[in-house]
Amino acid sequence: xxxxxxxxxxxxxxxxxxxxxxxxxxxxxxxxxxxxxxxxxxxxxxxxxxxxxxxxxxxxxxxxxxxxxxxxxxxxxxxxxxxxxxxxxxxxxxxxxxxxxxxxxxxxxxxxxxxxxxxxxxxxxxxxxxxxxxxxxxxxxxxxxxxxxxxxxxxxxxxxxxx
Numbered sequence: 001x002x003x004x005x006x007x008x009x010x011x012x013x014x015x016x017x018x019x020x021x022x023x024x025x026x027x028x029x030x031x032x033x034x035x036x037x038x039x040x041x042x043x044x045x046x047x048x049x050x051x052x053x054x055x056x057x058x059x060x061x062x063x064x065x066x067x068x069x070x071x072x073x074x075x076x077x078x079x080x081x082x083x084x085x086x087x088x089x090x091x092x093x094x095x096x097x098x099x100x101x102x103x104x105x106x107x108x109x110x111x112x113x114x115x116x117x118x119x120x121x122x123x124x125x126x127x128x129x130x131x132x133x134x135x136x137x138x139x140x141x142x143x144x145x146x147x148x149x150x151x152x153x154x155x156x157x158x159x160x161x162x163x
Contacts, residue, residue, distance in 0.1 A: 003028040003035055004119050005060060006137070007096060008144035019093035023144060024058065027121040036062040036121040038079070055091050057083045062121050080118055086111070100141055107134050107156055131158040 005027040012018040027038030043057045060079045067075040082088065088095050103112050112134050113126015119137060129137070139152035 003030060003032040005038065005121060006119055007141050009093070009096060009100065009142050010144045019097035022093055022096050024055065026058075027060065027062070031065060034065075035123050036065050038062045038121045057081055057091060060118065060121075064122075077122070079122055085114065085118070100138060103134075103138055104155055107131065107138070112137075 002025045004025065006025045008023040008025065009019055010021040010023070012020050024040075024042075026040040027035065029037045029039060031037060038060055040058050040060045042055050043059075044053060045051055045056055046053045059081045062077050062079045064075045064077050067077075082091060086099055088099060103115065106112065108131055110126065113129070116126045116129040116134065116137065117124065135152075135155050135157070138155050142155075143152065
């Protein structure tokens with residue numbers, strides 16, 4: 001299990017470039033390792049004949065522990081909506097795969113920093129996750145099958161400055 005907010009991609013076992021499904025891992029309600037408690041609400045295409053039951057969007061809410069302790073009352077904060085925060089039209093496996101490719105292409109950019117912030121349930125900001133940290137997150141997102149680490153090889157290593 002996990003206490004963080006993440007996705008796990010599943011790829012076809014024969015054509016390992018074809019995304020087929022994913023697992024959504026929402027942040028936990030516990031404060032494990034100083035994390036803000038969180039819950040998630042999913043919008044799902046369902047409950048009618050021929051429904052796909054695909055996730056259309058998800059919205060994450062956190063309890064801000066710092067503010068709750070300061071004001072001695074529970075303070076919930078709308079943290080993010082996946083489609084809005086990640087600029088995605090849909091949340092199908094191919095869309096998440098494209099999102100991961102966007103992150104790989106700008107691994108040290110602000111969008112990857114936002115992913116890290118949400119991964120920690122807004123306990124930390126993206127500046128606290130260096131290149132290797134970001135690479136590790138992407139590797140985890142792409143390898144739902146723990147025995148299959150080939151996807152990590154495509155993630156850009158840290159560039160070495162030669163002066």
